[in-house]
Amino acid sequence: MSRHHEQPDRKQRARTAASDADVLARLREIVGAENVLVDGERVEPYAQDAVKEKFPPEAVLLPASAAEVSAILKLANERRFPVTARGGGVGYTGGAVPVEGGVVVGTDRMNRIREINADDLYVVTEPGVTTYALQQAVEPRGLFYPPDPASYKNSFVGGNIAENAGGIRSAKYGVTKHYVLGLEVVLPTGEIVRAGGRTTKNVVGFDLTGLLCGSEGMLGIITEATLKLLPLPEATRTVRATFRTMREACACVPAFNRAKVVPVAVEVLDRNSIEAVETEFAFGFGAEAGALLLVSVDGHAEDVERDSKIVERVVKDGGGFDVVRSRSREEEEKLWDVRRALSPAIKKFGTMKFNEDVVVPRSRVPELVERVVRVGERYDTFVVNFGHAGDGNIHVNFMCDRDDPAAMKRAREAVREVFAVAIDLGGTISGEHGIGYVKAPYLSMALDAPTVEMMKRIKRALDPNGILNPGKMFT
C-alpha cells in the first residue's frame, strides 16, 4: 500500500544518524555552516513536492560542487543515513521527498550555466538552473532546448534529467533523454563519474547517461550536464479545432503525418475538460464540442504558413469545426489560453486531484479516454482527461474531496483500474511523472518480475548500503 493519499502528512521528522551532533558538525565542515539548514521552518519548503505530502528532512544541505556532494555521500555511507537529492521540488511522484528521513541535498546553489556553444550546439550547465532559465539563456543566441515540462518555470534541469521529463513538444522533439550528451554524477558511494561527453555520437563504454537519465535520483546525484541544443525555429503557428468526439479528434494525428507534417505539439482536451474551462472562462465552445485539439507547427516562416494550412485542412476533413488558425504570435498565445485555463478550471471539482499520466500508443487514445470515462462513472468520480495526443501521453485527473474518505477510496480504486487499462492498451503507467513513492505500489503492474529484478540488481551494485533516495520505485 502506498503512503500516498493514505498517510497524507507526517509532521514528525524521522530520526537517523543524520541528526547526530558529530554528523551535523562534519556536514557543516563540508558545505559550510550557513548551507546546513536544520531549523523546522527552514527545512519545511524541502519537505514536499507537488504531491503535497510532507516528509521533513532532518537537515537540508546546499552544496556548491561535486566534491562537496561526494563528501556528503561518503559520510552517509560511513554513518548510514539517507540522502535525497532535490531540484525544483515540483515532481508529481515524490522523487525528491525524503520519505525515510535523512538529509536533502538541494541543488539550489549549483545554478550556473557554464558554457553555451552555438557552433557545436550544446550547453554545459549546473543542475540547479530552471528549465525556463536555460531556455531563456540560449534563445537569444538562436538556440533551442526543446524539452518543456509544464513545470518548466520552476523545475530544475537536474530534476528534468533525473525524471527524464517530457512535455508538450515531445511529439516532434522527444524527451529530455534525447538531449543529454554528458553528465557529471556523484555515485551513491561518493565517486565522481563523467558519463558521455559533448557529442551526439559517443560509443565509448556503456551508455551511462542512458541509465542515469530517468533514474529518479536513485543511482547518483547529477552535478553537471551537457545538453544538446538545436537551432531555434524561426516561427510557430497553431491551429485549434473542436470535434464531436475524441475519436474524430485523435484520428487527425496520423493524418498529419500522412500529409507529411510533424507537429511540434498535438494537445487534446476531452468533453469534461471543455465544459470545465467553458463554465469558468466562457471561451464560447458549444455543447456539441466533445473534444478539442490544439496543433502547433514550427520551422521557417513560409513552412509554418503552409504546414498550418495543411493542419487546418486535415482537421476540417476530419470533422473539426470552429477551426481557428493563428496568424501571429499573439493569436497563437490566445489559442493556447484554453489549455492554460484548464488547471485552474478543474480545481472546483474537488480539493484533491489524482493527476495520473498514463501513456498508450497514440492510436489507442480514444479507447483509453472512453474506458477512463466509464471507470469514472463506475466509481462515481469526476474525471477530466487531457494531454499529449501526439505522443499518447494523457493526463487523467480524478477529482474528489480530500476530506471524504469514501470518495478518496473510490478515486484510488479508479486510478488502479486506469493503470490496468493503459497497460491493456499496450501502454504503461507513467509517461512523464515517474514512479517515486507514489506509483511504487503499481510498478509490478507494468513490469514483470525479471525486469524489476534487473533494476534492483543495478541499484544494489551502485548503492550497496541503500542510502540514496530510499523508499522509492521498489516497494
Next chain:
Amino acid sequence: MSRHHEQPDRKQRARTAASDADVLARLREIVGAENVLVDGERVEPYAQDAVKEKFPPEAVLLPASAAEVSAILKLANERRFPVTARGGGVGYTGGAVPVEGGVVVGTDRMNRIREINADDLYVVTEPGVTTYALQQAVEPRGLFYPPDPASYKNSFVGGNIAENAGGIRSAKYGVTKHYVLGLEVVLPTGEIVRAGGRTTKNVVGFDLTGLLCGSEGMLGIITEATLKLLPLPEATRTVRATFRTMREACACVPAFNRAKVVPVAVEVLDRNSIEAVETEFAFGFGAEAGALLLVSVDGHAEDVERDSKIVERVVKDGGGFDVVRSRSREEEEKLWDVRRALSPAIKKFGTMKFNEDVVVPRSRVPELVERVVRVGERYDTFVVNFGHAGDGNIHVNFMCDRDDPAAMKRAREAVREVFAVAIDLGGTISGEHGIGYVKAPYLSMALDAPTVEMMKRIKRALDPNGILNPGKMFT
C-alpha cells in the same frame, strides 16, 4: 596491448566446456541439432568481423526464440563457457567475435519483422533483420527509419542496437539509441526482461533500453526490438562543393544552422581523400581542392528546393567552388558517387587500413584533421580523413603494408596519438564503432577510473560469472 594487429590470426580454436560432448548434446536439444554448427568450415564465417582477425568459435548456435537463448545462457552459467552474440558480423572492433572461445549465438534465424504500425510510428522486429531490409519494409508504407550505418546492407538491427550504430544522417536524426523504444533482452544469467515499451514517453523504472543500447552484447542478448519510425520525408537534395581548406569547408557547418537549415548529412573529405578518388576515378577535381563537402537536406519538395539553395549560398559565401546542386534523385546519386568511390580508392595505399572513428565537437574538426595529418607525417604513414562533419565524427584511415612490421608499428603509434588528439579537443575515441577488443587497450585514455569502475560494477551485477562476451571493453 591489444591482440588487434599484434596476433592477426588465431587458427586454433579455444577449448572450453562448450566443447564437452554432454554440453553439445544439451545445446542440440535446445536449438535443434541442425542449428548447432561445429564443423570447421561451417563455423569459419562466424570467426571474424570487419577487423579480419580470426577467432573460431567452438560451436555456432542458431536459436529461433528468446526461450532458446535463455536456455543457452543458463547452461553457459552452469558449465561456465563463453557466449558471444552475433548479428551481421560487420563490426569494426570485434564486438561479435569470440576472442575467448565458447559458442557464438547467431541471430540469423530470428529475422522476422513482427509488426509495422504506421499510425503509431513504430516497428517491432526480431534482431536478425538487416538495417536495409527494415528500411525497405517500412518505406513503402511512408515510414522512415533514419539510422544508416555504412554497413546497413549487411548489419543486423540487433547489432546496430548493441553497438548504438550511427551513420550519415545523424547530424539531423541522431543515432540508433534515439529510435529504441523497447527491447526484449535475455540477461547473461538467462532471465528474459522487457525494457521500455511502444511509446516515446515511458518513465516506469530505470531506463534499461538506455543502458542496453550500446552495451556491445555484454549485458544481454537482444531478441526483439521496438523501434520508433518517422514519416518518410518527401524529397532530398544534395549540394557538393570543394574548398581550398578544411577550415573553410567546416566553417559552413554552423553557418547552415545560422541560416536555419539543419542538413540531414554533412560529409567532408580531406585533400588526401580527394586525391585518392581523383587518381582512381577522375572526377575532375583540381589541385586547389583541399576539402570537399557533401550536404543533403530533406523534407517537403519545396523545402528541399529552398534549403538546398540556402546551402548553395552558404557554401559559396564560405569560399566553396565547383558548387553543384542536385535537381533530381539521379543527380543527387551522382554527387554521392565520390563518397562511395572513396573506400575502393584508398585501398591502393596499403594492404592494411587502420580505420578509426574519433569524434570531436564539430567546430574542432579542422584542427583535428590538421593534427592528424601532422601525426601521419611524423610516423611516415599515409592518412586519409573523411566523415561526418555535421556531427564531428571523422574516419581517420592510416594506410600501410600488413607485411611490414615496422610500418605496422608506426601506424599503431599514430593511432594512439590520434586518440589523444581527439580527447584533447574535447572529443573521444569512438563515435560509431564501439570498443570491443580492438579499442579496449585505449578505454582508459577516454574514461577516468571511477567511470570505468561503474561500468564494471554493472557488468558484474548482471553477469556474475562473466560468461557473456568476455574479453571485450575492459582489459
